Amino acid sequence: MHPVIPYVTAAVLFGLGGYGVLVRRNAVLLLMSVELMLNAVNLILITSDATVAAVLPATGQVFALFVIVVAAAEVGVGLALVLQLYRVRATVAVDEIQLSESPVEVPEEVA
Amino acid sequence: MTVSDVLMVALGAVAVGAAFRVVRTQHVVRAGLWLVVALGAVAALYLVLAAELVAWVQVLLYVGAVVVLLLFAVMLTRAPIGASTDLDRPRWSGTLIGAGSGLGLAALLVDAYRWRKVAAPPSGTAERIGNAVFSHWVLPFEVLSVLLLAALVGAIVVSRPDGGGR
Numbered sequence: 001m002h003p004v005i006p007y008v009t010a011a012v013l014f015g016l017g018g019y020g021v022l023v024r025r026n027a028v029l030l031l032m033s034v035e036l037m038l039n040a041v042n043l044i045l046i047t048s049d050a051t052v053a054a055v056l057p058a059t060g061q062v063f064a065l066f067v068i069v070v071a072a073a074e075v076g077v078g079l080a081l082v083l084q085l086y087r088v089r090a091t092v093a094v095d096e097i098q099l100s101e102s103p104v105e106v107p108e109e110v111a
Numbered sequence: 112m113t114v115s116d117v118l119m120v121a122l123g124a125v126a127v128g129a130a131f132r133v134v135r136t137q138h139v140v141r142a143g144l145w146l147v148v149a150l151g152a153v154a155a156l157y158l159v160l161a162a163e164l165v166a167w168v169q170v171l172l173y174v175g176a177v178v179v180l181l182l183f184a185v186m187l188t189r190a191p192i193g194a195s196t197d198l199d200r201p202r203w204s205g206t207l208i209g210a211g212s213g214l215g216l217a218a219l220l221v222d223a224y225r226w227r228k229v230a231a232p233p234s235g236t237a238e239r240i241g242n243a244v245f246s247h248w249v250l251p252f253e254v255l256s257v258l259l260l261a262a263l264v265g266a267i268v269v270s271r272p273d274g275g276g277r
Contacts, residue, residue, distance in 0.1 A: 001115050001231050006156055009123035013130050013153075015213015020134035022205035028184045029139060032146050035177065036130050039153050042169075046162045050232035051224075061235045064165050064270040065244070067173050069255050073262035075177045079184045080270040083201040086188045086214055087272075095200060 003051040006043055014040035027082045027092040031075060038071045118159050126152035137198055139190040143182045149247065150174050162235040 013036055020033025042064045049060025086092050112242045129149035133142050156165035233239070244252055 001113065001119075001229055002224075002226060003179075003229055004221055004224040004226065005116060005123060006160060007224060008217045009126060009156070010126050010212050010257040011220055013149075014216060015211075016127070016130045017203045017209075018212050019209025022201055023134070023199050025200055026139060026190070028188065028190070029142055029180060029198065031184075032133055032142055032181060035173070035181075036133060036149065038151060039173075042148035042165075043153055043156060046157050046165060047160070050160045050236075051229050054245065055245050058235060058239050059247075061162050061165050061240055062243050062248050064162070065240070066248075066255060067170055068271050069259065071260055072166060072172050072177060075180055076266045077262050077269065079180055080266040082184055083187055083270055085180065086227045087274055092160060092188045095199075095224075106130050 003047055006047040010040040010043035010047065013027070013043065021060045025095055027029075027085065027094050028079075031078050035071065035075070038067060039077070042067055043069060115159050119156060121153045122156045122159065125149075126156065128172065137194040138186050139195065139198070140182070141194070143178060143185060147174055147178050148179070161232045164235055164237045164240045207233070 017033045017035075017037030020036065024030045025035060025078070029101060045060040045064045045067070047060075049058065049064075051061075054060070071088070072079055082092055126149050129145045129152060132145040133149060136142050136145065150169065154169040155167045155173070157163075157169060
C-alpha cells in the first residue's frame with residue numbers, strides 16, 4: 001500500500017473545499033465546502049493512522065470519529081443560523097449581510 | 112501497484128471529481144447530491160485503509176444525517192430548482208488560495224512520503240476503536256457529549272421563530 005495516494009487525494013480535497021469557501025455566495029453551499037475540508041482532514045488522520053506507528057493504538061481513527069461528531073454539531077448550529085438569517089433578511093447570500101446594523105435611535109433620557 | 116493501490120486511485124479520482132462538481136455546479140440541489148458521491152467515495156477510501164468503524168460512521172452521520180440536513184436547508188431557504196447564475200463571487204482569489212493550498216500540501220506530502228510502501232494496517236474494528244476510546248480517550252469523549260448537548264440547545268434556541276426571545 002502506498003500512503004502517498006490518499007495523502008494527495010486529501011490535499012486536493014482540502015484545496016477544493018477552500019476554493020468553495022472563498023468563492024461561494026450561498027451560505028448552504030459554503031457549509032458544503034466546509035464539509036469537504038473536514039473530510040480531507042479526516043482522510044489525513046485515517047491515512048496517518050495506517051502509516052505511522054503511534055504510541056497509542058488507533059489514535060488517528062479515534063480523532064477522526066471525534067471530528068465527525070464535531071462536524072455534525074457544527075452543521076446543526078450552522079443550519080439553524082442560516083435559517084434564521086433567511087427568516088430575517090430573506091437572503092442567504094453571505095456577501096449581502098450587513099456587518100453593522102443601521103444606528104438605532106437612542107431616546108434622549110436614556111442617553 | 113497492488114489491488115488496494117488501484118482501488119485507492121480510483122476512489123480518490125471519484126472523490127476529487129465529485130468535490131470539483133460540488134464547488135463548481137450552478138445547481139444548488141445538485142451540489143448536495145454530488146456531495147453524497149464525494150463523501151461516499153471517501154468512506155470507501157476509509158474501508159480500503161482498514162478503518163471499518165469510521166467508514167460506517169461516515170456513511171451514517173455524513174451521508175445519512177448531514178447531507179439530509181443540508182438538503183432540508185436548501186429547501187427551506189427556497190433555493191431555485193434550476194441553474195442560478197449568482198452563486199459565485201469573482202473567482203480569482205478563491206482559485207489562487209485553493210490551488211495554492213491544495214497543490215502546496217500535495218507537494219509537501221509527496222516530498223515526505225515519495226513512493227514509499229507500508230504494510231497493510233490491522234483492521235480498525237469496533238472492538239479496537241472501542242478499546243482505544245474507553246481506555247485513553249474517555250475524557251474527550253465525555254466532553255464531546257457535553258458539546259453535542261450544547262449544540263442541540265443552541266440550535267433549538269437560535270431557530271425559534273421569535274429569534275430567541277427578542
